[in-house]
Amino acid sequence: MKINYECGACFLRQAKEAMDLATDDEDVKIELMNDIFTYLSSNFYKDTNSNKTGSTIHSMIKDKTGCYDPYxxxxxxxxxxxxxxxxxxxxxxxxxxxxxxxxxxxxxxxxxxxxxxxxxxxxxxxxxxxxxxxxxxxxxxxxxxxxxxxxxxxxxxxxxxxxxxxxxxxxxxxxxxxxxxxxxxxxxxxxxxxxxxxxxxxxxxxxxxxxxxxxxxxxxxxxxxxxxxxxxxxxxxxxxxxxxxxxxxxxxxxxxxxxxxxxxxxxxxxxxxxxxxxxxxxxxxxxx
CATH class of the missing domain: 3.40.50.10880 (Uncharacterised protein PF01937, DUF89, domain 3)
Structure with missing residues (x-):
């Protein structure tokens, strides 16, 4: 299934939640959110695969925080x-x-x-x-x-x-x-x-x-x-x-x-x- 405009807010909500579970470092969270904004700015289009986009965001959070099972x-x-x-x-x-x-x-x-x-x-x-x-x-x-x-x-x-x-x-x-x-x-x-x-x-x-x-x-x-x-x-x-x-x-x-x-x-x-x-x-x- 492809994304629509509502998916953007959901990606960010879930990213915030995963970051809060993965780390207490506010500086890392700022860097991560900046990285995610940059990623979405280049990959958020009507024909984008929603699952792959969400998976990439979670991988970014895991890699930067070193927490591979936040949930x-x-x-x-x-x-x-x-x-x-x-x-x-x-x-x-x-x-x-x-x-x-x-x-x-x-x-x-x-x-x-x-x-x-x-x-x-x-x-x-x-x-x-x-x-x-x-x-x-x-x-x-x-x-x-x-x-x-x-x-x-x-x-x-x-x-x-x-x-x-x-x-x-x-x-x-x-x-x-x-x-x-x-x-x-x-x-x-x-x-x-x-x-x-x-x-x-x-x-x-x-x-x-x-x-x-x-x-x-x-x-x-x-x-x-x-x-x-x-x-x-x-x-x-x-x-x-x-x-x-x-x-x-x-x-x-x-x-x-x-x-x-x-x-x-x-x-x-x-x-x-x-x-x-x-x-x-x-x-x-x-x-x-």
Missing amino acids: IKEKIAGNEIALKYLPVVKEVLNQNNSLENHVKIAIIGNILDFGAFTLDTDVGSLINSALKRDLAIKDINEFEDALKKYDEVLYLVDNTGEIVFDKLLLSKIKQYDLNITIAVKSKPIINDACMEDAINVGLDEFGKIVEIGAGTVGYVDSEISEEFREIFNSHDFVISKGMGNYEGLTEIDLSDKEVFFLLCSKCTTISKNIGVNLQDMLLLRNSN
């Missing part, structure tokens, strides 16, 4: 929030064990995104509210058809915390006798899940965990490893979690695949792109 405390907090609400969502599934409800719970997990929300956001209240709402787009019949049609699926995870809820959907998918490959980031980026995070919550119980070969905001096709490209190309059925993966995957040709995007739309740019309201949750099949 480590937020990742821990995300897991704590997910674990706190896990009994609640399990009770929901006890009352309604449908595939749609499992999908909904996995999408609610996508709310746990400190890259999209400010640090003082009351995430707990957002989850409680989301549990009472229906999906704005729910291509659930097509999704179940794909689960029955294919022998294997590639599951692109998003954030720590969120992956706790992903386990519930992965468990449901297993009932369809699919082989699951779970893709994580190779290096820390915002609060996205890496290999250690995935193993710590037990995702390896449901399938093989692989790394995409990069630590980028969402999926950036030019940055993935050749090893992961082979894995991606070999899968006809892909489940994509989160906004970053949606932004990245919509930049490439998916005509030979069935891709299902599971996300909560947390920015107006993506909401307009899809045609939904802010904070809407959706299960969207790509139109290949």
Whole structure:
């Protein structure tokens, strides 16, 4: 997905947040913001790739501060929030064990995104509210058809915390006798899940965990490893979690695949792109 004018303010907001987490040195922050202004002045155009731009800004912050995982405390907090609400969502599934409800719970997990929300956001209240709402787009019949049609699926995870809820959907998918490959980031980026995070919550119980070969905001096709490209190309059925993966995957040709995007739309740019309201949750099949 390409940027629009609103992305500029978001890049700067997230840059400030990452800098505040990475260092207390005000002089370094001034230098960094100057560097980011310079970078954006040469790279902020209508056809610019949003994921690659955001990834570059985060790399600039890491390199100058020497802090390569600024969101480590937020990742821990995300897991704590997910674990706190896990009994609640399990009770929901006890009352309604449908595939749609499992999908909904996995999408609610996508709310746990400190890259999209400010640090003082009351995430707990957002989850409680989301549990009472229906999906704005729910291509659930097509999704179940794909689960029955294919022998294997590639599951692109998003954030720590969120992956706790992903386990519930992965468990449901297993009932369809699919082989699951779970893709994580190779290096820390915002609060996205890496290999250690995935193993710590037990995702390896449901399938093989692989790394995409990069630590980028969402999926950036030019940055993935050749090893992961082979894995991606070999899968006809892909489940994509989160906004970053949606932004990245919509930049490439998916005509030979069935891709299902599971996300909560947390920015107006993506909401307009899809045609939904802010904070809407959706299960969207790509139109290949």
